[in-house]
Amino acid sequence: MAQAADSARTVILTVDDDPGVSRAVARDLRRRYGAGYRIVRAESGESALEALRELKLRGDLVAVILADYRMPQMNGIEFLEQALDVYPGARRVLLTAYADTSAAIDAINVVDLDHYLLKPWDPPEEKLYPVLDDLLDAWRASDYRPVPATKVVGHRWSARSSEVREFLARNQVPYRWYSADEPEGQRLLAAAGVDGQRLPLVVTAEGTPLVEPDAPELAAQVGLATTPTAEFYDLVVIGGGPAGLGAAVYGASEGLRTVLVERSATGGQAGQSSRIENYLGFPDGVSGGQLTERARRQAAKFGAEILTAREVTGLEVNGSARVVRFSDGSAVAAHSVILATGVSYRQLAAPGCDDLTGCGVFYGSALTEAASCQGHDVYIVGGANSAGQAAMYLSRGAKSVTLLVRGESLTASMSHYLIQQIEEAPNISVRARTVVESAHGEGHLEQLTLRDVATGQSELVDAQWLFVFIGAAPLTGWLDGAVLRDERGFILAGPDLTPDGRPPAEWELDRPPYHLETSIPGVFVAGDARAESAKRVASAVGEGAMAVMLVHRYLEQS
Incomplete structure (x- = not known):
């Protein structure tokens, strides 16, 4: 008999649209695991997701989810992808016919599939129970327990x-x-x-x-690490977006004592994206939250420390050490530093927006606030991918979504695939050459004044929700006097430091700076904070990995 769960009965959930098959799976599961686990069955992806959300609200644990591949409206892979957001630690199994094995193999990348079972699974003692026993053992051995609500x-x-x-x-x-x-x-x-x-x-x-x-x-x-366990590391990574997480994964996996410092939450702007569809290896797309959580777990698996809610205020050179200072006066030192601070959305300068921020005016908070927008009219400012992804996500429940774009169209700054999706969405409209002139409301947003920049005409519209995704302001103000930056605050590195072939006056070494190295030897930059960076998730992850390679080169020659 499989070992029982430790406390309150943990759930094994099964979903199959065929009632007979659904009952048969549940029967076999109860026979083997009913004493230690609660078996929950559903006959559609939607009803299974509803059950998972109810379990989540009650604080229940879900150990394993079994889903049939061929279901109408929502197939098993689509269901497991959404279930991953609710219970990322649950083990995932796909039930398939022999003809669907290629889809099951593809699902390994899409939803981190743990196993796929061919139907029929008789006898369960040979084909079902050994698989479930191993998955339950792995689940119990992992950090599966969510923090009680x-x-x-x-x-x-x-x-x-x-x-x-x-x-x-x-x-x-x-x-x-x-x-x-x-x-x-x-x-x-x-x-x-x-x-x-x-x-x-x-x-x-x-x-x-x-x-x-x-x-x-x-x-x-709430259990997040905020204090480093050591005073000295091989590598300090500042910023937990894609570039920082990429650097932490590669640094720790290659044996560097690595600590990542994040002022708010890992993921950066990408972590707030509802769906990234052009990231390599995810043909069906992946949410920013999913990608961030996987990367965070991966970095932790290799031994990287991740500190949250620590604001960095200074960077100093002390001999061969690079000292990172925090806002509370404490500090941590390392042989090398990677600056992956990313960028933030620029604030709307329109009158009324500051007073209503968080009260109807939000910057990059579409995922958190989406549930409250059901049936409402929503406005989004911005014409780049982050705005387009937010529009597609909010359109699922909002009555209407209006994209406000200062330029002539979306083509200058948004990926083609997103533009196509927006054009096909019946409740999304695009207002080009339009800006927010002012925001109005008592205690919360109630109206917006919109202005057509071509004609100068203004219009007052009712609005309770405004999401802003404009521009990219680098989070580098704390580096004043430390490393060289361009006129907009982006960090100069490598060839940008030596446009005439000569290192800057601040450079102390005989060799020129490495490709991602800043004006301080041993301090590198990766991702959106770098001058002339690509501002894409894939390039940020790649730069994080490349920066670690250059850190090794720096350490070998130091």
């Missing part, structure tokens, strides 16, 4: 409440949201002895109340 109490139109929810969501911390106006929210406030004016209230899984917590306090209390 943290509770957040706040107001719907509260900027700080929105920031806390986004911080938890992007850091993969399960939480339950309660409005301060609903009975359960009021009960939590009363239990914590907090009035409704000091919000948000966060109650950790252990029952610790946090009133209006800042990011470092929140990170420490």
